Amino acid sequence: MNTNQNQNLLEAVCRRGVLASTSVRYWRGCKRLNPEDLGLDPSNVSDRLIQLGHKRLIPREALSAFALIESRTHALVESASFPFLGGIGRFVPNPRLGELTDRLDSLRDEFREATLDFVAGYAPLRDNAMAEWREAAQHLNGSAERLIATIEQSFPPAGEIAKRFAFETRLFQIAAPDHIRLEVAEGMEQLAVSEDRRRVAEDASRRLQADLNDFIQGSVASLREETAKLTTDVLATIDCSENGVHQRTLNRLTSFIDKFRSLNFAEDEQLETQLERFRRDLLSRSAEEYRNDSGAMTSLTNGLELLRRNAVQLAQGDARDVLARFGQMGTRRFASVA
Template identity: 25%
Template structure:
């Protein structure tokens, strides 16, 4: 599998990530929750059994919260489908040649998310008033947890950070122990890269083989190959070409056979 790493690396020098950049997506929104206390339930602290763990009070309807969660999941799913896991948690590695298209799609999702946030802020007073009318008997326990609208504006955000993937570089004339530490860090990064390549190639092959097996089964059974099946072949071919920076000739061959089927 180290040959794969060198294929992506061109001449085999560097850390192997030269054809990729790292991207981290951050989506946040006001959860609208406050910790539930015994007094909220008309209880004293010592009246709550130790086996119970009190949850949260919801400050606005769940369906609104789900809308923000759905947009966040939609953005992360798109990014995950067009990138690879990176050696750092919550960071993805993406081929440089695909970055512009991925960012364009993220911009669209960002606009949708921020528009939804603006709608929420515009309706914030009405949402709070509706909650007050619905829960008049416990409103005194909810009211203190509603922040001013200006504060809420800072609780909604959708952004990403893109950065080059490079190993640590030691300054000339550094102490031997520092040089050794930097060398270990570079070796660790190279090892992680090779592991990532192995996992990525397996992932790419699995995706292509699933589509190939589906088409093959239909042809073997003499079933009609519908347009949506052919479209899935075209989609996976384009998807593979976008992500295959590792020179996987075996899958390229399989895709050629699919096109001729």
């Protein structure tokens, strides 16, 4: 019965999105120095007093473009997905997939251009960095030659530096197994093996059930918490503003409701209905109209406060009702093909 329940939940997840894994890899331009690199005897160096650690081979700004692309990539993926089963990937709901892949393609193009520029200027960059290291090493007395040799060996050859850069995105379709197969037991030894496999399969099924439950409920909770935080922030912004509400604040609310709908793969109908009602009743006016109508402004702040309270209350719940409905999606699918 647990296996069927797992299949139902996993089947529903399969139909609602894919797993995405994005990697931004580039040469970090760092070298971890050891006591020997400075001509020091390791036995005479106390880790409590001296920590050499990673040192930059080249200036930070030489790799700033890659650091920016990496941070933008991670932020983009995180804003369009949920962590799946302990972080094996990011679950991207179908409505977010097209926009996400398009924007990742754009970032990949930026990364490629930055890589070409870096590779083209790598040789003079390395030469300039070595000149700075040689000057700095003069203050290390007899250990200068050893340090310079270590630094020189830490720079990749010019012909291989391009291999240190890669921007990769992989999409995976989650698949639900039809059933767990156990080998036919022959003799007592095979019977024992079969029994071990059965116990392992049952344990794996129980853990999968718990993991799927946590993933779905956690995803619902995160959207509810984000709603509560947004409404709290907007109320604080309005309260601190001398001119009432700004149009960008209303646009922010509209954009969030669109985002919520595209991320709401588990169909949290209760909160989505409240958000859509808020959009219909309170986001049809412009900021200027609100500023010129004190009654309408009161309705807006009251609506925001009600939405905030409801979101907080829902976020503090366990979302079991959403989980139960979500599992029925897979049940209906299996029933329709039976």
